[in-house]
Amino acid sequence: MPKVPPTRNDRGEIIFSSRVDTEFREGYERYRNAFERKRREKLEAQRLASVTYRSRWPFSLFLSTSTTRNSAKSSTSSSHTKSS
Numbered sequence: 001m002p003k004v005p006p007t008r009n010d011r012g013e014i015i016f017s018s019r020v021d022t023e024f025r026e027g028y029e030r031y032r033n034a035f036e037r038k039r040r041e042k043l044e045a046q047r048l049a050s051v052t053y054r055s056r057w058p059f060s061l062f063l064s065t066s067t068t069r070n071s072a073k074s075s076t077s078s079s080h081t082k083s084s
Contacts, residue, residue, distance in 0.1 A: 016025050
């Protein structure tokens with residue numbers, strides 16, 4: 001006798017048989033999509049609220065301004081070479 005596949009996958013979603021009512025399946029899929037969207041939003045909010053390693057680096061402000069200065073220098077130097 002062949003084994004019956006599990007009714008759930010690794011993420012906890014229910015896997016339906018083809019005999020399950022389509023309205024019930026669609027309702028569950030809407031619920032699951034809303035749950036996953038809220039989960040992603042919550043994780044994103046937690047990620048943005050947490051302090052990253054780079055922002056704790058003492059020279060992070062210097063590094064970000066120096067790259068801006070370097071890009072400004074390269075754009076002004078290229079404009080000087082064009083006018084020559």
